[in-house]
Amino acid sequence: MNAPVRFDTLPRFATAEKAIESLKPSEPLYLVRPKKFVAAARQFLDGFPGDVLYAVKANPHPIVIEQLWSAGIRHFDTASQGEIEIIKSLFPAAICHFMAPVRLPGQAKIAFEKHGVTDFVVDSDSELDKLLAETGNSKKLRIFVRLVAQLGGALLEMSSKYGCKPEDAAKLLKRVKAAGAQPCLTFHVGSQCLSPFSYAQAIEIAQRTINLAGVEIAALDMGGGFPAAYAGQEPPPFHWYFDMIKEALSNLGRPNLNVMCEPGRALVAEGISLVTQVVMRRGDRLYLNDGIYGSFDEQRFASFDENYPPTGFALDAKGNAKPLSGDPRPFRAFGPTCDSADVLPRPQMLPDTIATGDFVLFGSMGAYTVSSRSPFNGYYPDSWAIIDN
Numbered sequence: 001m002n003a004p005v006r007f008d009t010l011p012r013f014a015t016a017e018k019a020i021e022s023l024k025p026s027e028p029l030y031l032v033r034p035k036k037f038v039a040a041a042r043q044f045l046d047g048f049p050g051d052v053l054y055a056v057k058a059n060p061h062p063i064v065i066e067q068l069w070s071a072g073i074r075h076f077d078t079a080s081q082g083e084i085e086i087i088k089s090l091f092p093a094a095i096c097h098f099m100a101p102v103r104l105p106g107q108a109k110i111a112f113e114k115h116g117v118t119d120f121v122v123d124s125d126s127e128l129d130k131l132l133a134e135t136g137n138s139k140k141l142r143i144f145v146r147l148v149a150q151l152g153g154a155l156l157e158m159s160s161k162y163g164c165k166p167e168d169a170a171k172l173l174k175r176v177k178a179a180g181a182q183p184c185l186t187f188h189v190g191s192q193c194l195s196p197f198s199y200a201q202a203i204e205i206a207q208r209t210i211n212l213a214g215v216e217i218a219a220l221d222m223g224g225g226f227p228a229a230y231a232g233q234e235p236p237p238f239h240w241y242f243d244m245i246k247e248a249l250s251n252l253g254r255p256n257l258n259v260m261c262e263p264g265r266a267l268v269a270e271g272i273s274l275v276t277q278v279v280m281r282r283g284d285r286l287y288l289n290d291g292i293y294g295s296f297d298e299q300r301f302a303s304f305d306e307n308y309p310p311t312g313f314a315l316d317a318k319g320n321a322k323p324l325s326g327d328p329r330p331f332r333a334f335g336p337t338c339d340s341a342d343v344l345p346r347p348q349m350l351p352d353t354i355a356t357g358d359f360v361l362f363g364s365m366g367a368y369t370v371s372s373r374s375p376f377n378g379y380y381p382d383s384w385a386i387i388d389n
């Protein structure tokens, strides 16, 4: 793996077709769409009633962080020392929040002492003990107790690993208060949450927890989960989510409460498309140059039943990239590694004319793609270009 490429060094094209024509990429090629990043960031910054933290895990690439920073994002949900270091090395003025409820020993100490991080999450007594010990029981801390929010509105649930029930959360809030830090609450309704109502339900759970604890909270962080557009899915518009959240917050009756959210997918998915090449076609099988161990890791999740929208392109006799014509039919798309598991689990609908050497463009490839790629078997997608249109 080489040092990360930087935005200002990338080739720039008006359209994906122009990039394919010019580069004829035999390696997977990420196409960065700056306007999409700006549009997504603006929707959150203008519409969400509080601080917008970008969840770095969705895509920690410097190109992506730079896009979001220039669009006005200043807060970052960093879930490890490594993520804090990425953000601080790019933008020392960025505000990092350490929002993982279980941290490696010593990481909270470094985050607090070296990087000035004061927001942390816990969901257990032992992590609270560890956090207080590592930060010298600092009164500056805002400690977010993570609630379980298994509400069924999301394609990828996030509550079977982290979070606690209101009764246990109430006890932790009391402990945080007794320790002199600021008690706060957080939840994650699950990723690709298609139901705005889930946020209102989770805010109600927070309300119940506050009542149980008899402790006022200093901040409420409603995690990520806001959806991105994928093929075959039309998620509700963001303003439905924001309206639902505002209404639920007004029922909470704490107008001065600091409110936060941590979108990952929704800020970055649509900002990157991916060009792959058909290395070989055999019948209904396409062997692509990228797969499960590269940019398609998230396709492994059975519940994640949307597809990236593929479009086939071929170069004509003049070298122009043209969309393939013909009726779409299902193909099995294999990745480049030797592992039989390296196959996209769902059929890819592409015209029957597709042939070896053609290109397949996948949209909405900015989230949980670049961040999960591995160098397994000697393949590591890392070619980039900018698309202005």
Ligand SMILES: Cc1ncc(COP(=O)(O)O)c(C=O)c1O
Pocket (backbone or CB within 6 Å): 055, 057, 058, 077, 099, 100, 158, 188, 190, 191, 192, 223, 224, 225, 226, 262, 263, 264, 265, 266
């Ligand atoms: C604590 C936390 N916040 C935010 C996110 C981002 O979620 P999403 O990409 O669904 O917005 C995640 C995802 O794992 C998370 O664990």
